[in-house]
Amino acid sequence: MGIVVVGLSHKSAPIEVREKLYFPEETIPAALGKLMSYEGIRESLIISTCNRVEIYASVADSARGVDRIKQFISEYHGIARGALEGSLYVYPDSQGVRHTFRVASSLDSLVLGEAQILGQLKDAYDIALKAKTTSTILNKLIKKSISVAKRVRTETRLAEGAVSISSAAVELAKKIFGDLTGKTVMLLGAGEMAELAAQHLLGNGVKNIMVANRTFERAEELAKEFKGDAIRFEHFPDALVMVDILICATGAPKYVVNRDMVARIIKDRRHRPIFMIDISNPRNIDPEIDKVDSVYLYDIDDLQSKVDVNTEGRAKEAERAEELVTQEVETYLQWERGLDAIPTIVDLREKVEDIRKRELDKTLGSLNGMTDDQKRAVDIMSQAIVNKLLHAPLVILKQAAASTESGDATLAIARKLFNLDKELKRPVHHGKASEQPGEKVPGPVKERKDVC
Amino acid sequence: MNLTFFFAAVALYLIATAGYCIFFIQPERKSIASISLWTTFLGFVLHFIYFILRWSEGGRIPVTSFFEAINALGMGIVMVFLIMELRYRIPALGTFMLPLVLILMAPAAVTSRQIAGLDPILKSAWLGIHTSLALLGDAAFAFAFIVSLMYLLQDHQLKHKRLGAIFHRLPPLDVMDTISYRALSIGWPLFTLGMITGSIWAESAWGTYWSWQPKETASLLVWVLYLAVLHLRTIGWRGRKMAYLTIAGFLFVLISFFVVSRIGVGKHTF
Numbered sequence: 001m002g003i004v005v006v007g008l009s010h011k012s013a014p015i016e017v018r019e020k021l022y023f024p025e026e027t028i029p030a031a032l033g034k035l036m037s038y039e040g041i042r043e044s045l046i047i048s049t050c051n052r053v054e055i056y057a058s059v060a061d062s063a064r065g066v067d068r069i070k071q072f073i074s075e076y077h078g079i080a081r082g083a084l085e086g087s088l089y090v091y092p093d094s095q096g097v098r099h100t101f102r103v104a105s106s107l108d109s110l111v112l113g114e115a116q117i118l119g120q121l122k123d124a125y126d127i128a129l130k131a132k133t134t135s136t137i138l139n140k141l142i143k144k145s146i147s148v149a150k151r152v153r154t155e156t157r158l159a160e161g162a163v164s165i166s167s168a169a170v171e172l173a174k175k176i177f178g179d180l181t182g183k184t185v186m187l188l189g190a191g192e193m194a195e196l197a198a199q200h201l202l203g204n205g206v207k208n209i210m211v212a213n214r215t216f217e218r219a220e221e222l223a224k225e226f227k228g229d230a231i232r233f234e235h236f237p238d239a240l241v242m243v244d245i246l247i248c249a250t251g252a253p254k255y256v257v258n259r260d261m262v263a264r265i266i267k268d269r270r271h272r273p274i275f276m277i278d279i280s281n282p283r284n285i286d287p288e289i290d291k292v293d294s295v296y297l298y299d300i301d302d303l304q305s306k307v308d309v310n311t312e313g314r315a316k317e318a319e320r321a322e323e324l325v326t327q328e329v330e331t332y333l334q335w336e337r338g339l340d341a342i343p344t345i346v347d348l349r350e351k352v353e354d355i356r357k358r359e360l361d362k363t364l365g366s367l368n369g370m371t372d373d374q375k376r377a378v379d380i381m382s383q384a385i386v387n388k389l390l391h392a393p394l395v396i397l398k399q400a401a402a403s404t405e406s407g408d409a410t411l412a413i414a415r416k417l418f419n420l421d422k423e424l425k426r427p428v429h430h431g432k433a434s435e436q437p438g439e440k441v442p443g444p445v446k447e448r449k450d451v452c
Numbered sequence: 453m454n455l456t457f458f459f460a461a462v463a464l465y466l467i468a469t470a471g472y473c474i475f476f477i478q479p480e481r482k483s484i485a486s487i488s489l490w491t492t493f494l495g496f497v498l499h500f501i502y503f504i505l506r507w508s509e510g511g512r513i514p515v516t517s518f519f520e521a522i523n524a525l526g527m528g529i530v531m532v533f534l535i536m537e538l539r540y541r542i543p544a545l546g547t548f549m550l551p552l553v554l555i556l557m558a559p560a561a562v563t564s565r566q567i568a569g570l571d572p573i574l575k576s577a578w579l580g581i582h583t584s585l586a587l588l589g590d591a592a593f594a595f596a597f598i599v600s601l602m603y604l605l606q607d608h609q610l611k612h613k614r615l616g617a618i619f620h621r622l623p624p625l626d627v628m629d630t631i632s633y634r635a636l637s638i639g640w641p642l643f644t645l646g647m648i649t650g651s652i653w654a655e656s657a658w659g660t661y662w663s664w665q666p667k668e669t670a671s672l673l674v675w676v677l678y679l680a681v682l683h684l685r686t687i688g689w690r691g692r693k694m695a696y697l698t699i700a701g702f703l704f705v706l707i708s709f710f711v712v713s714r715i716g717v718g719k720h721t722f
Binding site for chain 2: 154155156157160161172174175176177178267270271272273290293294296298302305306309
C-alpha cells in the first residue's frame with residue numbers, strides 16, 4: 001500500500017512529448033474510470049496542464065502500481081511503452097508525497113512561486129472527487145498538500161516580487177499610487193512589451209487608457225483593443241497632464257519626452273506623482289526628467305535588474321520552502337504509519353474480546369444458581385483483566401507505528417504473538433470505496449490566470 | 453505601586469517595538485505584527501490606568517510636571533497610532549512610531565516622578581481641557597512627522613532605484629501622503645482649540661487672553677506653520693515638499709515642548 005506519482009513535466013520532457021500525453025479536461029473522468037479498472041489501483045487523480053501531466057495513485061504495491069500506470073498511459077494514448085520510458089518520472093511512496101507537496105507549493109513550477117498550479121491541482125482533485133476515484137489516502141494527501149502550499153506562501157517569500165518586466169512595472173506602480181483604480185495610463189508608441197505592460201496594468205485595476213502613435217490608425221486599433229482613447233501623436237504633450245503612468249516605446253532615435261514638457265505639466269497636475277516607464281531602445285524619455293520632484297522614471301534596465309533581484313530572491317526562498325516541505329512530509333508519513341497500526345489494533349481488540357466472551361459464556365453456563373449481580377461482577381472482572389493486559393501492548397503499538405520505521409517490525413511481531421493473521425479476516429480499510437471528505441474542497445485560488 | 457503600571461506599559465512598548473522591528477526584517481511572519489499590535493494595545497491600557505491612578509492620587513489631571521507632560525504626550529501618540537493602525541492596517545507604521553514614543557518618554561527615567569504641588573489658581577476644569585486638546589494636537593503632529601519621514605525614505609528608494617527590503621516594507625507613497633495629511637487635518641483643529649481654551653482660561657485666571665510668554669509665542673509659531681502647510685496642500689502642494697514642511701513643523705513642536713517649556717518663564721514652565 002502506498003502512493004505513487006508517474007508523469008512528466010517541462011523539466012523531463014519537451015512540449016512535443018507533453019502534448020501527446022495531454023488529457024483534455026472533459027476526458028479526465030472517463031480516463032480515471034479506465035485507470036481504476038487496472039488491478040491494484042485503489043485511488044487515482046490526473047492533473048493535466050500545459051507544463052505537466054501527472055497521475056497520482058494509491059496502490060496496493062508500489063512497483064506493480066507504477067507498472068500498471070505506465071501500461072495505462074501507453075494503452076490510453078496509443079504510445080509504445082518503450083517510447084514513454086525516457087520522459088516519464090516515477091516517485092514512489094515518500095518521494096511521491098514529497099513531489100506532491102513540491103508541486104502544490106510551486107517549487108516544481110517553471111516560474112518559482114507562481115500560484116497557478118495550486119488552482120490546477122484543486123481542479124484536478126475536484127474532478128477526481130466527482131468521479132469518486134479518491135478515498136482516505138489521496139484525500140489526505142491532496143488536502144495536506146494544499147495546506148503545505150498555504151504554509152509556504154505565508155511563511156516564506158517564495159511568491160514575493162515581480163519576475164517579469166510587466167509585473168515589475170505593476171509592482172512599482174502600486175508602491176507609488178497604492179490603489180491603481182481610477183489611474184490613467186498612456187501608451188506612447190506600440191510594441192509587444194509596451195502592450196504587455198499596459199495589459200498587466202489594466203488587469204490590476206487601471207481603468208483609463210490613452211494610446212498615441214505616429215500612425216494614428218495603429219493607435220486607434222490598440223485603443224479599441226484596450227477599450228481606451230486614441231490621440232494624435234502631436235497632441236500627447238497636452239494630454240500628459242492627465243496621465244499617471246506613461247509607457248513609452250516609440251522606436252524614435254531621440255528623446256520624445258523632454259524635461260520642459262514634464263516641468264510644465266507637474267504644476268497643473270498639482271504635484272501628483274507620475275510614473276514613467278521607458279522601454280524603448282534607444283531611450284525615448286530624457287533621463288534628466290528623473291530629477292523632477294514627483295516623477296519616477298524607470299527604463300528597461302531598471303526594471304530588468306528588479307526582475308533579476310526578485311528571481312534570485314525566490315531561488316533563495318525556495319531553500320526555506322524545501323525545508324518546510326521536508327517537515328510536512330515527515331508529519332504526513334507519521335499519519336500514514338499510524339494508519340498501518342489501526343488494523344492491527346482493531347484485530348487485537350476483536351480477538352481478545354472474542355475469547356473473553358466465549359470463556360465467559362462457558363463459565364457462566366456451567367455455574368448454576370448465580371444471581372444477576374454475581375454474573376455482572378464476573379463479567380466486569382473479565383473485562384478488567386483483558387483491559388489491563390492489553391493496555392501496554394496497545395500503547396506500544398500506537399507509539400511504534402507513529403514514530404519510526406521499526407514500526408512495521410513491531411506490528412508484525414504483534415500480529416505473530418497474538419496470532420492475528422490466521423483466525424480473523426482483516427477488515428479492509430483502504431478499499432476502492434470512495435470515502436467522501438468531510439470538509440468542503442476550497443475553490444480555485446484568486447490569482448489564477450488562464451494561461452493554460 | 454502606581455508606577456508599576458507605568459513601567460509595565462513601557463516594557464510592553466519595548467516588546468512591541470522589538471516585534472515590529474522583527475516584522476520589518478521578516479514580513480512573512482504576519483503573526484508578529486498582530487502580536488505587536490495587541491502588545492501595544494495592552495501597553496496603552498496599562499498606561500491609561502496609570503494616568504487615571506496618578507490623577508486620583510494628585511487630585512488633578514497629571515500634565516503639569518515635565519514627567520507628566522512627556523508621559524501624556526507618549527500616551528497620546530500611542531493612541532493616535534492605534535487609531536490609525538486600526539483604520540489603515542499598515543504594520544510598518546509601528547516600526548517607526550513606537551521608537552519615537554520610547555525616545556520622547558526616555559527622559560522619564562531620569563526626571564523626578566514626584567507629584568508636585570500646584571498653584572491653586574491653576575486648579576480648574578480648563579487645565580484638563582486645554583492640555584488634553586493641545587497634547588492630542590501634538591500627538592497627531594508627531595504621527596504626521598513619522599509618516600513624512602517614511603515618505604521621504606520611500607521616495608528616496610524609488611528615485612534611486614533601491615528596490616530592496618525597505619522598498620517592499622514601506623507603504624505606497626500616495627497612502628503615506630494621504631494619511632499624513634489626514635493626521636494634520638485632525639491635529640491642527642485640536643491644537644487650535646487647545647490654544648483658544650488656553651487663552652479663555654488665562655482670561656478667567658489672570659484677566660488677560662494673551663501675554664506673549666515664550667510658550668505662547670512658540671505655540672503660535674507652530675500653529676501658523678501648520679496652517680501654512682495645510683493651505684499649501686489645498687492649493688496643490690504634495691509629496692516631498694509637504695513631507696519636509698511637516699517634519700519642520702514637528703521640530704518646532706519639539707523645541708516648544710522640550711526647550712521653551714524648560715528654560716522659559718511663565719505658566720508653562722516645568
